[in-house]
Structure formats: structure tokens, C-alpha cells
Amino acid sequence: MRPLRIGLTLRILGVLVVLGVAVFPLYWMIVTALSSNSDLFAAKARLVPDVSQFGVFIDALAEGKALGWLRNSLVIAVGTTVLSIGLGIPLGYALSRFSFWGKAVVSVLLLFTQMLPEALMVVPLFSLFRRFGLLDSLTGLILVNSAFVLPIVALILKGAIDGIPRALEESARVDGARPLTVLTRINVPLIAPSIAATAVIAFFHAWNEYVFAVTFIFTPGKQPASVGIANFIGELGTPIQTVMAVAFMFTLPAVVFYLFAQRHVVAGMTAGAVKG
């Protein structure tokens, strides 16, 4: 009886330590946002948020810049989600259901492009975008973000379609349905959970993206939140409370959505990334 107790206590202690480590930095973001100046720079740190300082969130939004950043991020993220899933569903379907010349090349390419760092591609894409007039536009960012997230989206959706019995499609075909109708009426509804997971991945890929946004956007009014927040680092003009309030509003949606889609996202990412 006795050693069992000790084991259990140790396990609970371990879990609490892990949770503390996992949650603390975000907790600290909130505490910092909700601190008065005197608390912030006092000799002894205040470890709990001061709820009376809640106005900082409203101030941060009212100031206008932050709201514009978040709006731009939202446009880029929604655009990327729609485009990458729109392209990823037919690609995943082709890879799952057909055999054709060049299939192996496409599969290898999808794996290979996942090894390319954004920082490497930013130079040639810059000259490409200048030629097509896509610099300094949200459309350009939607296009490039979709291209970078498309491989993982397509591979996850291919895996999901692999899991649907072909018999379901056969019966629709016997009734004379075209391939596209089969895809949209039979497969798409059945893989809805995977589509939702890829939507989360694509959305937050674009929401978090920094390298392309900081290089391709010049007009301050078109900056997404990732660039706006990154500019806070090492800058001293903005009060740290405002900085943390904006960063928290930027972080919260990602955390909430990932919590919901966690299982599907993780399973999809490991399956898509390596098994191909």
C-alpha cells in the first residue's frame, strides 16, 4: 500500500510541474498586461494579475493600430484557408483514388517542399512578386502562404480519403455520377473532420506567418499582427502592458482552436509529414 501512495504522489507532483511549465509563459503574459507601472517595476514582482487594470485591453484596441493588424491577419488567414483547402481536396483525391503517370513525382515533391525554409524562398519569391505586382498586397501573402501549407493539407486529406471505402463511390458511379460530383457529394461530407483540422492548420499557419509578411509588405496599414507584434520586440515607445495585451489577443484564438482540434491536427501532421 505504502509505495503505491508515494508513486501516486510523485506522479501528481510531476503532472503539476509539467502543467506549470506549459502554462506559465502565457499566464505571465496576462499578469504583465494587467499590471500597474508601480507593480511592474517594483523590487518584488507581483505574481497575480491586477484585474482593475483590465482597461488596457480596451485601450489597446481603441488605439486602432492593433485592430487593423488583427483585421489584416484575419483576411490573410481566411484567404489562405479557403484557397489551400480548395486546391488540397482535389489534389488529395487524385493522389488517393487514381494511379497516373507522374504520381510518384508529385508525392516526392509534396514531401520535399516541406523541407524548404521560408527564409530561403523569400528572395526568389520577392522578384517573382515584383514582376506580377503582388508586393505590398494581402493577396500576395494569401498566395504564398497557401503554397507553403498546401503540401501538408493535401497529404492529410489524401489520408482521410484513403480511409473511405471505395464501395461508397462505386454505387454513386453506377448511378452515373461524374467524378467531381462523387468527390463533392460523397467524399467531402465524410472527411469533414479532417477538413476542419486542416482548416485550423492552414488558418494559423497564415495567422502566425512572419518572414513573408515582413519582407513583402511596406505600407504600415497593411501589416498583419505578426509583424506588428514582432516590431514591439526591442522597441521602447509602447508600454509593455499594451504590448502584452495585443500579443494575448493574437495568441488566444490560436490556443482555443488548437485545443478543440488537437487530436485530428496532431494525427494528421505526423501522418501527412512522413508517410506521404
Added chain:
Amino acid sequence: MTVLKQQQTSGSRSETRRRGSPRGSKWTPYLFLAPAAVFILVFQVVPLVQEIFLSFTRTSLLNPTRSTWVGLDNFTRVFGDEDFHRTLLTTFIYVIVCVAGSVGSGLAVALLLNKGFRGRGWARALVTIPWAAPGIAVALIATWMLNPDYGIVNRFLDAVGLGVPGGAILDSPKYALPAILATTIWQLFPFTSVVLLSALQSVPADLTEAATVDGAGRWWTFRAVTWQVIKPTIGLLAILMTIWSLRRFELIWLMTKGGPVGATETLVIDLYSEAFDSKQLGSAAAIGMVGVVVSLIVVAGSRFVARAAEREAR
């Protein structure tokens, strides 16, 4: 082998499909494929080819349309450079520690969460938070926590008597890389632990029970049963973490810009500052190619090893 087999079976299936439905022709897969393929071609393949070309030229950021072909000059110059040797070493350390740290801590956390207890669902969800948080926000909060004057980390270290003199961890050639590594692993361990947790749950309970009944110790049971089941998952995670670590940019760039005096300069950071600070697109591309080739070798090598092991097992 397996790919070939798959293609044969799906090939014969699409034979019957074609006979079954006159409207699906042999062009059908290409119609589904075309939009995505064009997209990947334009935004990934063409720029990559351009970048490969750049790596054999001398090209300035200020006048990028004028390139002079210099053959392998960039590569020989880069590999002859002492600073680049340091970059390679830093990259190597960064990747190895990231992989070992994230997989090791992920396994520890997964083992902790594997036994049932009240509130496990909550614990599991809360643990994923670091991975879900955007890299930009992580860089920001880490920089603030490591602030020399008011950062909570320094206050804590001072309180327990381990304070860094001056407190400037990110400005110290000695402590900057460990700080970046800690931040990176903090962000990665949720991913590895959730993946390993689902692998652990596929370990057959009757096998571990049988081992325990036979009088096997915990460690032995772990090695003989659990480890055998999760080994492929560990390998897969190691490859994934390697690729991700070789690509990681914004966390390091925003926290230290590769400094102080190059202490945190990985290949990707080096390539970016070569292109945008030194304005040398040619040598920047060469540095980038080194990273891509390393990734390729790791992935191809691991597949080779996995296949050899498979043959061995048969």
C-alpha cells in the same frame, strides 16, 4: 516495393472504374491535380530553381537582375570561412539538442499522462498550449521574461542565488543559445508528447501485464514491450524535429538575430543576414542549399535505415 504494389492494385481498380463509368477518362486525375500542381510549380519549384541558379552566381540585393556566373565560388568561399564553420557547429548543436530535448521531454510527459487519473483530459489539453501559441508571441514573451532588469527569470535566478552577472542572458555568448534552446523545446514538447501518448495507448495492456506477472521489473517491461511499440514513432518524430529545427527562423531571429557575436547563428539565420544585411544573394543561396541538402540527407538516410531494418525483420 510497397509503392509499386499499391500502384498495381489501384491501377487494376481504376481499370474497372473506367469501364464502369464512361465519363471518367484517363485525363480525370490530371484535371483534379492541375490547379494545385500549377500552384506548387509557380510558388515553390520555379523559385527553388531560381535560388539554385543564384547560388552559382555573384548577385547583389541592390541590383538583383545582374548576376555574374561564378561556378562553385560561393560554395568554396563559404566552406573556407571560419565563421561558417561556427554556424555549422551551432546548427548541429541546435538540431541535436532540439531533437533530443523535445523527444525526451515529450516521452517523459507522455509516460506521466499515460496512466488514468482524474482530470487527465484537462491536463492533456493544457499541455498543448505552448505548441498552439504563435511563434511571434512566444518570442515576445520569452524576451520579456529574460529582460535583464525586470524579467521574471532573472528575478527568480537572483532569488535562488544563480543569477547571471548583469542579467543579460540573451546578450551573453555563453547563455544565449541555451535560452533559445529552452524556448524552442518548450514550444515543441507538447507536440512530441501528444504523438507519443497516442503511440503509448496502442501498447497492448495484456502484454505489459503478462510481463509484470512474470515478475519483470518496470524498466525491463518498458524496454521489452513499450519501447518496441513506440520505437517507430520516436524515429518519425526525430526526423520531423530535425526538419523543423533546420527551418526554424523567427524565434531565433526575433530573440537574438543570431547574436551575440554569432553565438546563436544557425544556417537559416546566416542565410537571411547574408541576403538582407550583407546583400549577397549568391552566397546566401549557397548557405541555404547547404541546409536543404542536410535535410535531404537526413530524410533519405532515415528511410534507407528504416527499409534495411524492415528487411532484417523479415
